[in-house]
Amino acid sequence: MKIVLPANERSMEKGISVSFGRAPYFLVYDTDTQEGVFIENNAAKSQGGAGIKAAQTVVDTGAKALLTPRCGENAADVLKAANIEIYQSINGSLENNISTFNKGELKILSEIHAGFHGKGGE
């Protein structure tokens, strides 16, 4: 199964990005083959609606799950329409998040924020 994680850098040892919509990269990881590829998030520099466009990118990868520290409501609507589960990531590297996910220890993201709508966030 394919999963997606927002990434600051193209490295498995580096931490997960605090932002989903404006993360510079996404790691698309296949839990069966244990292989991952980094793709650019072309929504990162959007004027607005970055979450929607980023979610579209995630849907287009064919992923079944997204691991993220947080997610806005518009992005969540897109992901929901595609039946993608959103898991709450933990502090630590991408690698670490994947192994925790594989052990079934990540929780479903319960809090969907209202979105920053061009006002930043972190």
Next chain:
Amino acid sequence: MRIAVLSGKGGTGKTLISVNLAAVSKEAIYIDCDVEEPNGHLFFKPENLAAEYISVKIPLVDNELCNGCRICAVFCQYNALAYINQKLLIFDDVCHSCGGCVLFCPEKALAEKEKNIGIVQSGTSGLVHVITGILDTGEASGVPIIKKLMQNAPAGQEDVFIDCPPGSDCIVMESIKDADYCVLVAEPTLFGVHNLKMVHDLVRLFRKPHGAVLNKCLEGYDPAAQYCEDHGIRIIGRIPFDHDLGTLNSNALIAARENGKYREVFTSLLQKVREEVQDAAAIDFKR
């Protein structure tokens, strides 16, 4: 004459000045363009209210016709459209109503529907006609409401006072576009100077005749006055940092209607504004 009152941030005194100028003018139209939080009506307490809904056009998809080409989603700078599970999702709140998606759809699968975004309310308070734009919470842009407010404003001899939104972005541009003169309201602080610079840059860009009113003036060094001097902005009025004025204003009373001293302050400011507008018109005529 159309007078726009603006400042780079909220709380400098735009409403204080535009409300009181309208109140001392014989007959006037006061237009509140601060559609995200209009408050001029709290002072005027207008009667005989009438309201009109303002709507914008947003896309509506016919999923039978949509073939998933995504031209619309790629076109949209605000990412208001996504194509998921063979269905087009439209995010109404993100849409800026440019109409581009409808124009570009090769399958003619997109049509337009009306969406209400707020109201324009009008009423009277003495001899002042009070027009207020009110944008619904959460809407992306108040510009369509400003456009309607400006359409309704007469372009003749009446005194029209435009209470602008704070800042210097699109919605402010729309508010000052047809103004004959811009009053820049500034506070005597470094932060005030920063905000004055924003609106000063804007009115120069629009080539609008303008002058500054310094509000909350104290004794001693005034960086806003210094900025005006350094940049050749005429200071057309100074309003003191005054406890009684502050009290009247925070009780939503119109100072010029309550107290002769303040009536005098705003009457002479209005006189000054009239002279400035005439001067500007004369200079314009000579060109």
